[in-house]
Structure formats: structure tokens, C-alpha cells
Amino acid sequence: MTLLIQGVLLDGHKKDIYINKGIIEEISERCTRNADRIINGKDKVALPSLINGHTHAAMTLLRGYADDMPLKEWLEGKIWPLENKMTADDIYWGSKFACLEMIKNGITVFNDMYWFWESTAKAVYDMGIRGFLSAVFIDMFDIKKSMEQIEYNIEIFELSDKYRPNVTFTLGPHAIYTVSKESLQWVRDFSEKHNILVHMHLSETDEETRFSQDRYGLSPTEFLDDIGVLSNRFIGCHGCWLDDRDCGILKRNSAKLVHMPVSNLKLSVGRLFPYRHIKNVHNVPFCFGTDGCASNNHLDLIETMKFASLLAKFSTNDPTMLSAKETFDIATKAAANIFFLPEWEIKIGNSPDIILVDTKKLELKPGFDIFSDIVYASNGYIVDTVICMGKVLMEDRYVPGEEDIIEEFSKTAHRLATK
């Protein structure tokens, strides 16, 4: 599969980009090679695609089902009962629709944690994007459950080959208040042995911090460090309640973080992502995530970037923090590093996924600075074309088959809500 993007803006200059099996082989004024597919790049800017660092894809099924409620009542009265009724088929359609929504928003890679692992794997494979997928590993400190979870994770790990290259299996120990020390030690060893990423909620709420202090006499990060779970394969999500010491521990272990500003505000977690400690003091690598559609409720990482940048400025009382360009680089280049993806820049020899942004959109006018305009003035609708692993997933904002996905998804969600 070869692809030629003609006359597209790249770093401010009109270029042709020739891609062979996902690898950029030529960037020139005029490429004369033949290609299986040609994309007209007129009035478009080529950029690396966006990476969504944390979500629960199939929660699209729950969008708008329950909001504006106290956390406990919301989870116990609304979200969990409906999740308990979800079938593998429901989750397939929820995840498939989430993939569609992410493609529409210029996302080609996402990091997921949800039930019925294989349903999401199938959806990712069918949609042609990239998913780092974990099951929800929860044992509630019950040894029997722990063993079941371990068995299940080994099973899906072995199964995951079937969904390559789109799907990468990851370990998803839910959080320190839902997973036993013994299970976490197994996660540590299995991750090390097979070089697997560990995807975990970390320091999202004060309750979590207090639980950890009560049970282990340590902060969540100190506890994970103590039992050796932290490494450069560890991805901690949220991190709002991390303190300076925690950030230092994460850095020392080369661990990474994912920042979910929209979810944190909506669920009122009580503290903002401590940007200054994480970035300025310790320089812990982090990227952005949307979180799931019950707590955001939109899989638009451009919107998330705006929230993240503005909250960093506000929380540090410094409008120079998290500039537009830095924000964009975190959502692309830095995120790719976190997931050990190839270099996420459009250069010869690299193989990043690519989006084309439509500069004719109003929000991108007058067009003094493309990064400022994307981060501060726009949203996912500026994305015109999406290319993942050398394949065109969307052109002119159209994804082949989208009507059927939308219809089947909507039916599934309404059926689920009335079960």
C-alpha cells in the first residue's frame, strides 16, 4: 500500500509526501512516483496524529445517561448497574463507535481499560486504528478473584497476537484500592518478563490517598515504588493528588503519567494536576487523555488540550505555562514516546500516523500560528483526513461505513439502558 499526499502544507511549505507501508519515503516539492492512493493536500496542513492516553472506549454507551450527580450515587446507582448488564456485543459496538469518534477527532492511538477485552480488540482491529488495551484488573483483595484475573490476563495476552499490528496488550491493574499487593506483584513480574505496559489509575482522589495511607502507611506512589511496580513501562493516570515527593519517585523510576483535565473537573476530584511539580520541578513525562465518555463526555483530544493548557496557566498563575506548541507536542511526540511508538514526526524514514487539518475552517483564520489556533481556537472538526499505519481511515471527514456504526451503536445503547 503506497500513498501520496500532494501539495500539503508541512512546516509552512507546500510539499508532496510519499508513504510506503506507513513509512515516509519521500518529502519533496514534487513527487513523481506512482501511488495506490493519492490525497489532495490543498489548503491542508499535515501533522502527526493525536494520541489519547487514557480512556474507557465503550463508555460511549453511557454518554449522557447520568451526569450532575454525587460520585457515589452516580457510580452505584447508575454507572455500575448498567455496566453489569453489558454484553460482549454491547462493548464491541460501544468501542467501535468510540474508535469512529476518535478518528473524527484526529486520534489514531488510544490507551484503554475496559471489560470484555476481546470486544474492544476486535473493534480496534476492524476500525484500523491502534489500541493499547487492558482489561480491568480488579480483585478487591480476594485471592480467588486475584487468581481468576491472572488467568484471564494470561489468556488475553496470548490471544492478543491475533489482533496485531493494531492491538497491543497491556496490563490494567485498576488502582491501589481495588487490587491486592499480591496481584500487583504478579503484574510487576509479568510486565517485566514480557515487556508489557502497566496502565493504572494513580492518585486521582483524596480518598485513594487516604486509603493508601490507612492500609500501607504510604502514598499510592510510595507503595507502588515499595513493591517495585514502577518502571519505564508504568503509566499512571490522573495524578491530581501527587505531591512533590511522589513526583520525584516517579521520575527516579522513569514512570509516566496521563493527565485528564476534563474528567478531573467534571468529577470534582478536589485538586488540579500539579503541573509545576510534574513538569517544571521533576520533568516526569506525561501526555493527555480524554477519559471515558461518562466523565468527559467527548473523545475530542483537541478540546482536552485546551483544558490542559489553560489549567496549567491558571494553576501556576503564569500565562506562559504549557504553550500551544508544547501542548501539541505532548499530545503527539511525547505521547508516542510514552507508548514506545516510532518517532512521531513527519520526517523521511519515520512512520507516524498523520492527520490533515483543513485550514479553510473559520477557527483557523486569520492563521497567524497553527498551533495556537488548534489548541486555543478549535476542536476535532478541523481534522479532514486521518492516516493510520499508511492507510487512509478518513478523508473529507468521511469514514467508510460510519452510518451503520452510528445506527447499530445507538440501538445497542438504548437497548442497554432499558434492560
Place this chain on the structure above:
Amino acid sequence: MTLLIQGVLLDGHKKDIYINKGIIEEISERCTRNADRIINGKDKVALPSLINGHTHAAMTLLRGYADDMPLKEWLEGKIWPLENKMTADDIYWGSKFACLEMIKNGITVFNDMYWFWESTAKAVYDMGIRGFLSAVFIDMFDIKKSMEQIEYNIEIFELSDKYRPNVTFTLGPHAIYTVSKESLQWVRDFSEKHNILVHMHLSETDEETRFSQDRYGLSPTEFLDDIGVLSNRFIGCHGCWLDDRDCGILKRNSAKLVHMPVSNLKLSVGRLFPYRHIKNVHNVPFCFGTDGCASNNHLDLIETMKFASLLAKFSTNDPTMLSAKETFDIATKAAANIFFLPEWEIKIGNSPDIILVDTKKLELKPGFDIFSDIVYASNGYIVDTVICMGKVLMEDRYVPGEEDIIEEFSKTAHRLATK
């Protein structure tokens, strides 16, 4: 001019809506009257249009020109020098483009404060939306400037009749640190005599509060109360640094506020809008504003609503605060009250402006709750049709003549930036 919207969803039911000169004359299962124009409402929801409580429209010219800078350097080194070079023609195109961008985002009414008053008035008139327009009344405590400003405001007040019914003249004393007590007293009397709204920045920053304490020994609100400027015609913008006592004073005077969450974060004003005091304790009426494109940088009030709702939840540590429905009502019904507009609900006899939202959009699926989906999951792109004073300004997301406006605006902005 008569208009018939056929088969549109209204409060969950399919209806025909018949509008005569902007007044809703019939809402029924099937309207058999003839109309000058018929709109197909299939798969669309009819809602009252959005009201943008505070902006500086022509600052679209400065979008992306300078961001991520310390406030003083940004204003003195970038924004003010370029504003000084702006001509009446520049501002006409900047405002016209802003009107276009607002229409695209479902806004039909905005409250503006900017230079070259008549340029914006012309733009509003030409675009067919509604503008509450003030000049930027600044005298820097100079009696000569004060007299010039008073003369100029009387002049444009008299001129404003020419732009009815689209344009309503308002008084725009910039802020307590830029306008003398004597000028404010004139504003008070002129506002009372002619029943004119007063549009003013209020308690945006700590510097403003300190200035007021130093000069008058009072908070900005106390000072304005002291000299009798506060009334039900007073609209204070920002309000981040209001304290409990200030909120009580505003309420006692029936004054109103406009909340600009995006701008407040981006400019790092140091405090969040004190939602609990304003709403829960004193119930001061307020609505939302985008602010100008240099400090937001997007005239998308749906995005602003999401920021406002989420920040209210976060800042009160209560996810039930500022629910989706309440947020939507503030941006429509409550805002209309603030500007003494007619009842902003789609009911027979009322004359609100109307938007049709496209329910086929991905973000509105599965569609459990239209208000949650609008506020938490969408942005201005869900707006398909915009009707203002009975006239269709946009249908199928197309505004007649938009290509020319975009082109002329872009040329103007780039010419200005290189002057």
C-alpha cells in the same frame, strides 16, 4: 416574512413551528399555513439561540497573533500596538467575521465593547444578528479625555437609531482603573435618563481590587455602589475577585454579571468565578461570555458552557453544581433577561431567536439527554440552522456570502499584522 419549520423536535416531540416577523404564531403537529420560507426540521432539535454576554468582536483580527506571554508584555508589546494601528475598515471586517463565527456557533446576540463603534454596528446590521454595542470608554482620569468620551458617546448614542433593530447602544466604561469617578457619574445619569445598559469589566484581577482599595479605600463593587452606578442596567464582566460582601451589594442593586471562564484561565487571573457566592448564596443573575479572540480564542459559547459548568463543579467540590440544563438555561433564558430581551423560550407568542441542532452529529449519540450532550459532549458544530428575528441566517451550516467575508477578513488581518 413568514417562516415554517417542519417536523422539528421540540421538547422531545415532532412539531411544526410557524413564525411571523419573528413571533411564534403556531406550534402544532401539522401546520397548514403558507410561509415565505420552509425549513426541513428532520433530525433536528429546535432550541432558543445562545447569547454571548461579553466580547470584543473585532479581536478576531488578533487570534493567534500573540499567546503564552506574561500579561504586561503581551498587552504592551503585542496587543495594544496592533490595536493602535486598526482602522475603521479593519474593525468592520474583524467584527463581520466575528458575527459569522458567532452565527456558526449558534449565537444571535452578543454584548460588545470595542473601538470604532460604528464599524461594529455596521457589521452587526449587515450580518443580521443582534448586538449590544458599547465603545471603550477610557479617560485615564484626565478631564479632557473624559469630556471627549462623553461627547463621543452622545454622538454614537444618537447615531445608533440608524442600526435598529439589530443594534442597541450601551455605555461601556472600561473599568474602575481606567475611568474617572466623574465619568462614571455621567455614565450613571445618562444610563438612567435614557434607560441604557452599562457594560463594564468588574473584579477581573487582583490588581484591579488593589487599585480600587488604594484609590478609594473600597472594593470596585463598593465604590460603584457608593457613587450609584449599580442598578438593574449594570452588567459587570468577569467578577473573579468578588467577595461575599460584593455579591450581596450586587444583588441588592439588581445588578448582573457575565462569567468568562476560558479567558480567566488563559490570562491566569488567579481566582475562579466565585460560583457558590454568586449563585447559591446571593443568586446574582449571570450569563456566559466568550471574551475576545485574543484571550479565548474561540467564539464558541458551547465550549464556554462546558468550561463554566466543569469549573463550578470543581471549585465547589460538588459534581451536582451547574447542571447541564441549568447551564444551557443560563446561556439562553437567563441571558435574555439580563439584556431585557423577550422571553427566550420557544412558545406561542414569544419571539426568541432559534437554532436547530443536528441530532445526526456523532457527539449527540446515543442521545439520552440533549442538554448533557450539548454542554458536555459537543461544540458549535452541532448547530445546523440559525434564525434571528424571524430571518434565516444559516441553514445546513452555510451562511450566504461567507467565502467573501473569510477572504476579506484574512487579508485585513495579515495586512494589519505587517503594518
